[in-house]
Amino acid sequence: MKNRIVLFVIVLLCSIGALKAQNREYIAEVDTNYIMIGDQIHFRMKVKSEPGVKVAFPQLKDTIAKGIEIISGPVRDSILEKDGRVLVQESYVITSFDSGMYVIPPMPIEIQQESYNNTLRTDPIPLIVNTFVVDQQKGNYDIVMPLAAPWTFAEVLPYLLWGLLGIVVILVIILIIRYRKSHKSIFVHEKPAIPPYVLAMKALEEIKKEKLWQSGKTKEYYTQLTDTIRNYLDGELGISAMEQTSFETLQALEKSDQVNAKQRDKLANMFETADYVKFAKAEPLQDENVRNLDIAYDFVQETNDTIRAAHEKERLEQELKEQQEREAREKAEKEAQEVKDKENETTN
Secondary structure, three states, X not given: OHHHHHHHHHHHHHHHHHHHHOOOEEEEEEOOOEEEXXXXXXXXXXXXXXXXXXXXXXXXXXXXXXXXXXXXXXXXEEEEOOOOOEEEEEEEEEEOOOOEEEEEOOOEXXXXXXXXXXXXXXXXXXXXXXXXXXXXOOOOOOOOOOOOOOOOHHHHHHHHHHHHHHHHHHHHHHHHHHHHHHOOOOOOOOOOOOOHHHHHHHHHXXXXXXXXXXXXXXXXXXXXXXXXXXXXXXXXXXXOHHHOOHHHHHHHHOOOOOOOHHHHHHHHHHHHHHHHHHHHOOOOOHHHHHHHHHHHHHHHHHHHHHHHHHHHHHHHHHHHHHHHHHHHHHHHHHHHHHHHHHHHHHHO
């Protein structure tokens, strides 16, 4: 009787795993299975699953397999499908410089959920790398140069028109600059640019006052929150975050001296939550919404303090250098004057 109960529990657990996996698709693929030496193609790993599932792809470095090199990547992207599932994928640009038959091995993809974890393995992918065939009888010979043909007026005309247009544009710019210089009013003052730190703190205060997630607008709340941080990174650290994915932005932050590892980890958690909300329609807990706003506040404040401290240090070092140069110059002038006075005394 006891053995029957154990067998029943095992069958029940397997059935639950099968039900959870039946709504999940995964694949590894390449653009083509046949390339020439040096050709570059994309290698992609894709998982389509229900919202709320975390997907962890294998971290590939320099090579996928022996003879197959990675040129760039990974690039991660998430897309919400029409059927409500989320397509998550990572892609690499790969190539090979040796001819032959290669096999991309199965890739382990970890699926993480609150009540279910699993590792999926993709199918192996064959890749044939071919080389150029040289005729052994003919041997090597020079490339035939193209025959020179005389220019016609129809071929020259577009270049003449573009040249004349360029000259006209340059003349117009010169006239506009001269006009502005001659008509510039002494009472016109340009408004000073608002520092990125001030803009970011003001935007975060507005987000806090609007109470978007409290009124059910969670997606708008995280969109404004991440856009504020991205604009701050663009203005303060020179990172084009508005044009990058979350993964690319975090990679750029790893090269920044103004941001430490702890700050990057907190920002990564905030971006991850925002992506799940925007693409998978997830609904975080209230404490998580408040914590992500605090993360944004702390990140802006701490990085601003670090940048201001670095600028202050540079200013003090510059002042010290100028003072040392001034003292050295005064000392040299004093010594030169003393030598001159001694020469005058000797002459007299």
